[in-house]
Amino acid sequence: MEHDDAPPSSEPLTSPAWIAGLARRIDRPIVLVGMMGVGKTTVGRKLAGALGMPFLDADEEIERAAQMSIPEIFASFGEAYFRSGERRVISRLVGEGEAPVRCILATGGGAFVDPDTRALILNRAIAVWLDSDVDTLLARVGRKSNRPLLKTGDPREILTRLKAERESTYAQAPIHITSGNQPHQATVVAILKAIEACL
Secondary structure (H helix, E strand, C coil): CCCCCCCCCCCCCCCCHEEEEEHHHHCCCCCECCCCCCCCHHHHHHHHHHHHCCEEEEHHHHHHHCCCCHHHHHHHHHHHHHHHHHHHHHHCCCCCCCCCCCCCEEEECCCCHHHHHHHHHHCEEEEEEEEHHHHHHHHHHHHCCCCCHHHHHCHHHHHHHHHHHHHHHHCCEEEEEECCCHHHHHHHHHHHHHHHHHC
């Protein structure tokens, strides 16, 4: 007799029954980390839809809490102030001090770099590092104007430097998925398979 968690061998690993079984086994938030422009929000929304979980965007929650846009926060108070607020918001979203919240959470590019925020995510959630090459990141970040860290110089140079500086930190996430030019749905499938292997 087949169980919901184990689809027949003729079914793909991403069949609805398999995904439903995987969703039931996830008891913590899934937190997407990685560089700006890698697709954390877009992929996160699709992942949340597949698993039937709420999707949260840390940047949107920060803006709601501060009643200011992220560029405004950076301009008025600086990056250190922003990171402090980001840490508090992520702490609330992953349910620190309470039962873990089952959700998909997309974080800003620098969130996981903060040691306290990183420790919180690694302790309370399943961290997934979404990775892309600089050319892909550059093409994607060009579509938005709300990237304060890119306004201080040449975007390619800044992205290349930040990627090099942050990779060893992002690598502390237990799951590493490369998101290139393939459809976002292919990235979602890769994440689902990696989570299944982690549980």
